[in-house]
Amino acid sequence: xxxxxxxxxxxxxxxxxxxxxxxxxxxxxxxxxxxxxxxxxxxxxxxxxxxxxxxxxxxxxxxxxxxxxxxxxxxxxxxxxxxxxxxxxxxxxxxxxxxxxxxxxxxxxxxxxxxxxxxxxxxxxxxxxxxxxxxxxxxxxxxxxxxxxxxxxxxxxxxxxxxxxxxxxxxxxxxxxxxxxxxxxxxxxxxxxxxxxxxxxxxxxxxxxxxxxxxxxxxxxxxxxxxxxxxxxxxxxxxxxxxxxxxxxxxxxxxxxxxxxxxxxxxxxxxxxxxxxxxxxxxxxxxxxxxxxxxxxxxxxxxxxxxxxxxxxxxxxxxxxxxxxxxxxxxxxxxxxxxxxxxxxxxxxxxxxxxxxxxxxxxxxxxxxxxxxxxxxxxxxxxxxxxxxxxxxxxxxxxxxxxxxxxxxxxxxxxxxxxxxxxxxxxxxxxxxxxxxxxxxxxxxxxxxxxxxxxxxxxxxxxxxxxxxxxxxxxxxxxxxxxxxxxxxxxxxxxxxxxxxxxxxxxxxxxx
Numbered sequence: 001x002x003x004x005x006x007x008x009x010x011x012x013x014x015x016x017x018x019x020x021x022x023x024x025x026x027x028x029x030x031x032x033x034x035x036x037x038x039x040x041x042x043x044x045x046x047x048x049x050x051x052x053x054x055x056x057x058x059x060x061x062x063x064x065x066x067x068x069x070x071x072x073x074x075x076x077x078x079x080x081x082x083x084x085x086x087x088x089x090x091x092x093x094x095x096x097x098x099x100x101x102x103x104x105x106x107x108x109x110x111x112x113x114x115x116x117x118x119x120x121x122x123x124x125x126x127x128x129x130x131x132x133x134x135x136x137x138x139x140x141x142x143x144x145x146x147x148x149x150x151x152x153x154x155x156x157x158x159x160x161x162x163x164x165x166x167x168x169x170x171x172x173x174x175x176x177x178x179x180x181x182x183x184x185x186x187x188x189x190x191x192x193x194x195x196x197x198x199x200x201x202x203x204x205x206x207x208x209x210x211x212x213x214x215x216x217x218x219x220x221x222x223x224x225x226x227x228x229x230x231x232x233x234x235x236x237x238x239x240x241x242x243x244x245x246x247x248x249x250x251x252x253x254x255x256x257x258x259x260x261x262x263x264x265x266x267x268x269x270x271x272x273x274x275x276x277x278x279x280x281x282x283x284x285x286x287x288x289x290x291x292x293x294x295x296x297x298x299x300x301x302x303x304x305x306x307x308x309x310x311x312x313x314x315x316x317x318x319x320x321x322x323x324x325x326x327x328x329x330x331x332x333x334x335x336x337x338x339x340x341x342x343x344x345x346x347x348x349x350x351x352x353x354x355x356x357x358x359x360x361x362x363x364x365x366x367x368x369x370x371x372x373x374x375x376x377x378x379x380x381x382x383x384x385x386x387x388x389x390x391x392x393x394x395x396x397x398x399x400x401x402x403x404x405x406x407x408x409x410x411x412x413x414x415x416x417x418x419x420x421x422x423x424x425x426x427x428x429x430x431x432x433x434x435x436x437x438x439x440x441x442x443x444x445x446x447x448x449x450x451x452x453x454x455x456x457x458x459x460x461x462x463x464x465x466x467x468x469x470x471x472x473x474x475x476x477x478x479x480x481x482x483x484x485x486x487x488x489x490x491x492x493x494x495x496x497x498x499x500x501x502x503x504x505x506x507x508x509x510x511x512x
Contacts, residue, residue, distance in 0.1 A: 001034075001054045003077045003099045010075045011054075018057045021067035026107070028056040037085065037102045039094035041371030043429050043436045043443075044463060051094040051462060053080070056102040062184065062228045068103060069226065070188040072495045079103045080497050081226045083125040083157030086150075089373050090161065091462025096499035097508070103226065112229065113205075116141040119234045120179060120205040125156045125227065129351040143234040144349030146171040151351020156230045160220055162459045164416040166346040168271045168300040171235040173417055175220050179208040182229035183219060186491035191225070205231035221459070222483075223497035224490050235349065238300040241272070242310055243328040246295040246317050254278070254293050255383030256320045261295055262381055264316060265418070269309045272298025272347070276413040276421075279390045298347065303332065371429040372409070373439075373464075375446045377455040381421040386413065389423050392453060400445045406438055422458065447471065460501070466512060469502025484509065 002011055018027045028034060037053045044050040059065045072079050078100040085093030085104065093102060109126030114136060121132060129151035136143060146165035148158050159174035171177050180194040194210035195203040208216070218224045248257050264270040278293035297313060299306050310327060317325045331339065335348055345352040379385045393411050398404060410425035425446060427439045444467060450456065451471040460468040472479055483503045487494070494505020504512055 001052060001099055003054045003101060004097075006075060006077055011077070014071050014075045014077055015055065017071040018068055021071070022057060022059045022064045026058040026060070028058075037093045037104075039092040039462065041089050041092060041373060041429050041461075042094065042463070043373060043427075043440050043461075045429075045431055045433075045436065047433060047436075049463070051091070051096060051098050053093075053095055053102045054099045056104050058104040058107050060107045062108075062182065062190065065103070065105075065108075065184045065226055065228055066188040066190070069184055069186065069495070072101070073186060073188070073493055076493050076495060077101055078495055078498050079226075080500075081105065083154030083160075084128055084152070086153040087157060087161060089371070089461065090459065094462060096462045096465060096497065100498070105226075105228070108228065111135045114139065114141055114143070114234070115205070116143055118206065119143050119236050120231055121145075121155075121234055122180075122205060122229060122231045123155050124229060125154055127155050128152055129155055129158075133349070133351050142237045144171075144237055145351070146174065146177070146235060146349065147346045147351040148174070149346060149355030150353040151346065152353060155232065156227055159230065159232070160222075160227060162221055164273075166273045166344075166416070167235055167349055168238065168273075168298075169265075169268065169418055171233065172273050174232075176418075177233045178216070178230055179206070179233055180204040180229075180231040181216055181219060181227050183225035183227050185225045186493065186496050190228075205233075218486065221501045223500040223503055224486065226496065235300075237333055237349075238302075240303040240306045240330055240332050241298060241300045241348070242306050242330040243272070243296055243298040244310060244313055245326045245328060246297065247324045247326075248293040248320070249322055251279075251292055251387065252383075253320070253322065254386050257293055257295055257317075257323060258381065258383040258386065260316050260320060261297065261415075262419075264297065264313055269312055270297045270299055272300055274298070274415045276386075276415050279386065279411075279413075303330070306330070370431065372426045373429055373443065373461045374424050374426045375443055375450075376414075376422050376424045376457055376459055377450045378458050379421050379423050379455050381415070381419060385421070386423075388453075389455075392449070393423075393425075396445075396449055400442050400449075402438065402442075406442055408442070420458075423455075465500065466502050 002008060015027060034053055037056055042050050057068055059068055078097055080095030080100040081103040082093045084106050105125035107126055108124040110124045111127055111132060113122040129145055129147045132145050132155055146167045148163045148165050159178050163174050165172040180196045183191045185191060193216050195201050195207050197210060219227055261274060275296040299309050314325050317323050379389050408425050408427060412424045414422040414424060427443055429436060447467055456471045457468040469480060487503050488506050494507055498505050498508055
C-alpha cells in the first residue's frame, strides 16, 4: 500500500531518507512488519474500510523525530504518531487515515527524571506505566503512579487520549495531572510548553500554565504536533486507604445517594476513584444485582484524616433513608506482598492487566469474541440523569439490538473523573464480518440517539471519530471549524495524523 496521492518514486525517496535518519532496521515496509500495526479490535477486520498503514518508522531521539517529520513534509506523506500502540478498543496502532505511515515512538522509552521531593516525573512516549512504576520501585521513591486499566500502555499516550486511573484526585485525571510538554511541530521545529519555554527553565514540572495563552490542550486528542516529552505530577504515597460501600434498595434512592457522593467528592472528603453499580444486572460487574444501587467511595491520606473523613461520610449517608454504609478494611501503605496480591492493584498505584478478565473467557462468557469497542457518552452527574439514561437504554435496546440478537455490555457507569459521569456501552468485536457490521450499525445508532438527548462521547474508536465529532454541532460546528483553522496554520501540508478526532487538513476535508 502506498500513502494516498504519493508516487512510488517519492515514497521510496522518503523511505531512503528515513533509513538514513533512524537506521534501516527501524523502518518497516514488509507486509509482515506492517501487519503488526493493524488494529486487533478493528470492527472492519479484513474489509475494504479497515484502517491500515503503508509503513512504519521508529525513531529513538527527538532529533530523529524532527528528521522524520521534515521528510514527510517534503513529500507530503501522512504520518500517524503512536506511543506504544496499545490503545485497544480505540484504534490500537492503526492510523485513522488509511495509508498513513505510523510514527512509532516506542523506542523513546526513557524515564528522564523523577522527583520524590516535588512529586513529579518527566518521561518519553514509549514509557509505559509498568516502566515508570519499575523505575520508582528500583529507586525506592515514595511516590505512586496512577495506572489505568491496563497498565501496559504509554503514560503519555493515555494522557493525550483522555484516559484516567484509579487512585486519588487530581492524579487520576491523566491529562489534568500533566505539567509541561515538548512537541515537534509539522515543520520539524521543537516547542516546549508552560515554564519549559524559558531557555534555562528550572520549573518546567512545577507550574503547568507558564506565560500567555495555554496551548497544551491543542495536543490532547489532537494532531497539531508530536509530543516527545511530557511531565506529570505524581501522588505522594498515602499513609492509608479505606473504601466505604454504600447501598440503596429502591430505584429512586440513586438521587440522594449520588447527590451525597457528589458533595463528598467536591469537598474532597472522598478523594479516590468512586464507582457506581446498579440499575441493571450486568454479569461480572461487582455489586450488580446484590442491591439496586452500590457506591464505592475510596479515601486516601494520613490514617487519622482517613478515619475522620470516613466518619464524616457515614454521617452524611445516614441522612439518606434506607441507605446502608459499610466500612471496608483500612490498608496502611506500603502493602506487603500478600496483601497486594489480594487487592485491586491499580487502586494502590501498581499497574496490572487484570482488566482483560472482564471481557475474556470466564464462566459468564465462555466464548469471548476477542475484542470490543466502547460508546462512552458523558451524562449529567445526577440521579435523575442516571434514571433517564437507563430508560433511554432499555427503550431503545430492542430496536438497536435487532430484537435482542445483539449482545452489548452495559451500561457501565464510570465516575473516575472529577464531576463527570460516563455511561459506557461496550460492543463485542471479532472476526465475523456480518456480526461486526451489525455492531458498527448499532454503535452509530447509539451515537445518534444519545446526541438527540444532548449526550456525546468524550473519546472514540478511530473509525468513529468523524461520526462523534459531528455531534458537537453547536453554531454550525463552530468548534470543528476553529480547530481546522488552527490545523491549516500549524500543519499546512496536513501530514500529522490527518483525521484524528475529526480534524482533517484542508485538502482532505471536502465531502467529510
